[in-house]
Amino acid sequence: MTLDPRLAGRRVTVRVPATSANLGPGFDTLGLALSVYDELEVTAVDEPGAHVDVHGVGEGVVETDASNLVVRSIAHVFERAGVELPGLRLIAHNTIPHGRGMGSSGAAIVGGVMAAKGLLEGIVDLDEDALLARATELEGHPDNVAPALFGGLTIAWMGDRGPQHKRLTVHRGVSPLVCVPDASTMSTAMARTLQPESVPHTDAIFNVSRSALLIAALIQSPELLFTATEDRLHQSYRASAMPETDALIQTLRQAGFPAVVSGAGPSILVLCADPGERLRAAELVEQHRATPWTMHMLAVDVLGATVVTHPVEGLA
Template sequence: MAVDPRLAGRRVHVKVPATTANLGPGFDTLGLALSVYDELDVAVREAPGATVRVEGVGEGEVPTDESNLIVRSIRHTFDHYGIEMPGLELVAHNVIPHGRGMGSSGAAIVGGIVAAKGLLEGIVDIDADGLLARATELEGHPDNVAPALFGGLTIAWMTPQGPQHKRLTVHRGVSLLVCVPESTTMSTALARSLQPASVPHEDAIFNVSRSALLIAALIQSPELLFAATEDKLHQNYRASAMPETDALIQALRAKGFAAVVSGAGPSILVLCGDPAQRLAAAEIVAENAATPWQSHMLAVDFKGATVVAHPVEAAA
């Protein structure tokens, strides 16, 4: 394949929100987009291959060549649509913490796919289903990439035809607190390995009821958040790998806060029905944490990933 000449000179800017998945009982299904963003500039160049400059989180740590996850996501998208990826220069402005359960890998994947969509504008039309399908192929499950793509609260599920999603608007009374340990990380693969292959029937029923209740709490009745965030499918099994996270969640829930593990952890998500509750929850974390934690009072991102194409500069 030859590089499509229409790609010459194209440049895009991408912005992708962090996410928090599971939300307690909604394992591998529910996710929220957060008001923390990674940004990405991608420019087509004449030389083949790709180079990446990382600024912020991951600088000096993540790959800066074609093995970078963003580049691999761009290439995956180009390959799917039968178009050769051109030479690229990328600048990644990273804010989302890595390995903390805030969807950093999902954001990288979505950033690459949305960048590819912007670069291919007018050449290939990639719709919402195509974006979610490509992202899920790389991520393995859609619960993080769906809110990163579409914003808000998302329900994601798999079908024989591929991943599907439904985006919902969160009640304006819901406020978010995300507490992030400064030094502790958690591998998603490790977290998943700690779960059993099967669970008791009553535990499955318990989570079905709480997941249904959680949707109602998030979009209509925030006063139900505490009861709605109970879980028996994954958090207890993973607790041994995140003892401080587990201890802080127990301390928060003992005071009536709807605290859960954010994604695979070790960060903590607290869903509050009143913005003032976030201050009290943050104080509990500060008083009980044995190591440094940062508490972030966040909003729900309602836009999801965005891409802006810069005008192609005319040849001199």
């Protein structure tokens, strides 16, 4: 492969939302895009390799060379497209917490995939299916990357044509509250080791009914969110690894608030039916939290990841 001259000096900016996956009963299937964002600026340069500047979350910790997850994601898309990768200069402004169940790794992957889409504009066309396929190849499953790519509420599944998704618009009353512990983290890989290989038939039926109800609650009937967020498939098995998360969820649910583990945890997502309920949930967290938690009153992101291409003259 030879470097395409159209890449020289091309610059793109990318914005990617945080996500919350599972949403209680929708294990490995449902995901929601949230109004917290990582922003990237990526420039194709003539020097080989990658140079990364990270600001905000992950500064001084995240890799700043070709091993950076965003860079690896860009490289993966270029390789699959059969286009030689140029040198890259990446500036990342991160606000999505790392290791807290808000989709930070999925956002990094989607950020790289979208940056590659922008850099390859006019060279290789990447449609929605291709974007989701490339992101899923890197992430391993589509439930976090789908809402980060497309926004809103997404249903994601694996089919004969690879990963597929359906995007739905969330009822305007739904008011997410995310409670993030200041100290503890949880990796998705670690959380998955706590899952049993099989579950009782009655629990499987229970979750099928609740996940179906959750779709209706989120798009049409928010008053059903408490019942719709009940789960028997994964949260109880992970509770011992996140005792503070479990205790706060139990406190919230006993008071009637639809609280669930956000992604793999340890953050908590409260899917309130209206802003007033969200304020009451936040007051309860403030009264009963045993350790420091940061509360975020968020909106549902409706755009998903965006990329803007800025052609420049000459080499950067």
